[in-house]
Amino acid sequence: MMHIPSLKYKTKKQPIAELKEASVYRIPLQSYRSTLLPLVKIGDQILQYQVLAEDVEHQFAAKIHSPVSGKVIAIDEHYISLENDFQQQKITTEIIEFQQLDLERFVQVLKDFGIAGIGGAEFPTNIKYKVEGSEIKSLLINGIECEPYLTSDYAVMRHETEKLLKTIAVLNQIFQPEEIVIGIEKQHKELKKHFEKSFKNYPNLAIRIHLLTNEYPQGGELQFIKSVTHKEIPKGSIPANFGYLVSNVGTILAIYEALFNGIPTTERVITISGNAVNSIGNYRVKIGTPIRHILEELNIDAEDVDIVLGGPMMGKEVADLDSPIKKGSGGLLLFKKQQKSIENCIECGYCVDVCPQHLMPMQFVKGHQEDQNLLSQFNLDHCIECGACEYICPSNLPLMQSIVLGKVELQKMRYAK
């Protein structure tokens, strides 16, 4: 693991600003490892917070709801396009009696309100929280936003503290963990005092703040669990089976909106930052807001820059300005274009030093290139694709490309057998 310098110190001082509504929203249909099936047709009038699409077959992606009221104008395999009528006609939702909430009902609420892991992967929270049978020792709240440049989780912790604690109290009542830990990076240690002031109002919570190093990828679920509990759990296993329940602060905020306001996940906080933009800060945006709209509202010139949705380490390049903000997008980053020339690997071993999963990433480049046996021999399956190896590589080797494509090759090889 290593520290990556960025502009966090600038954006963390910014409040959560609001953005004007867009006239068209594009609701993403791809989430986690599944594609949602549209429940509406072109021309349908829809209400705000109405369910638009659901993973009917697998139930392996969270439902998605309409952020505004208006009309469906287009549906393709990736998006449902909505025209905003600016009437804000809401669907009526029932009030949730969270005092009498049991696990089964709670999981149903999470499912109905489309709650998904907001840290990036969009794993459906209802599946994660379905922990019948396993006893929860620790409820771990992940406030480690290890991705450089992003401060959306910071902004949530700073400005929505009460909402987070109210939700945590409900979770405490449902799961009854032995302890609750909020993990925060040392660079944000001022949040510790900030939280502890509010802890006084919740005398029944066994809650504490745990400060962790400013290293990447400290916030990865496995790394976070180990740093707090010293328990190393293998990739692919379910933390709840070990007694740990981990949720991002942004996800907790989404649960708050569902429980206390009856609002499904239709907006989130994102950080706008990067070395090619001046109006940096944290913004509350609706899921489905086209990136073009954000850039226009903030007068950002996107000519000749690299636009990244999510963090700079694990985010995706934006090729189409009409593509939208998703539930897992923590940031919209603009970087000056830079030329990287690939040189020979000198086997410096820096990638081995920084790999959080203790792999030897350079072997995957060799494996992808010529000898596929290396991919399984050096445990490519255990890679969490954090990108630390490529960040540190002095030769700019295409490590992530080899890893992503290598995993596909590995699947194919297994399928062939």
Add this chain to the structure above:
Amino acid sequence: MQNSRFSPFVSSKNSISKVMLDVIIALLSLCAFAFYTYRIWFLIVLGSALGGAILTEILFSGIFLKKWKGILDGSAIITVLLLVFTTSPLTPWYVAAFGGSCAVLFGKILWGGVGKNKFNPALVGREFMTVFFPLVMSSGDIWSTKRIRYVYEVEWFNFIPNAHWAEFLNELFFVPTGALGEYSAVCLLLGGIYLIFRRRISWHIPVFLLVSFLSFLWIFEDQNLNYSLGGILLGAIFMATDMPSSPSSPTGKSYYGLMIGLVAGLCIQFGAGFEYMSYSILILNGFSTKINQVFMPRTWGTKIDWPKKTEEVFLLTLSILTVTFAVLSLHYYGYIPYLIYVYIIYIIFKFNFSFSKKLHQPI
């Protein structure tokens, strides 16, 4: 939609040239001491080796393989410096030029360029010099450098009242005997500390190498064992840590350092003469890939199969020792040249049928 790039979208400001520059910086003080002691003699050896190396780079990397970019990355300079640091100031200029040229050609270019070499190029160059100029390289004359010395000793610490301490410190800073890079133990150590501090090498290889070598000497307490502290430090800090030819994981590096120390001890014990450091490092270079496999770091969340691992390490150690004694036997019967001839044929064939087709691949 166009093909999108792969993450990450930020990168550290590392580059090969920066790595090389740090190694050169670490070697500068040694250059200063070599110049301080032998002035023009040092410059002649360095100049001709550098000339040979650069000419070879231009001819083969540039004109022949059309890869001009790599010539200035600094790797050739490091190779030449390290090569020169293992030779005598009395090395004839043509031998030095030949060494520099062979180090670059047979140590690096024919492997497919920087980073792809399996053996330390400087030591490869040195072996070529020994094999092709046996009379010059193994004569005792080449090491009788007293007559060309400009400085015989330093008296920097004579202000210390205790004469033993003063002498010890003086010699720690400067001893004018041996090869060109061995004169200042302190500067060698400082260079190593600089590289560790800059994370260009890790401490594992030098520390484990020194520990195992010195324990070997301690166990086989033999007064006739002839070694130089400077030579050992140069090997441990700068030669054995050559990135491409050494393993990448911390445990792999530790084992690698331990084994070099042991093999170097055996080489001294069984009469490899001045070649003990070159032999031990080159032998372990050959096992680097295997060490990477056996000493792969424990993957997160998995357990190590200890019986299997122990067996692998045992067999690996056995094969290293077998090769060591094979090399020592060849050395005893004077057959090392044939090993080099085989190497030449191997690397030319390998280049022709395999490496030349992968020049564009980064690994």
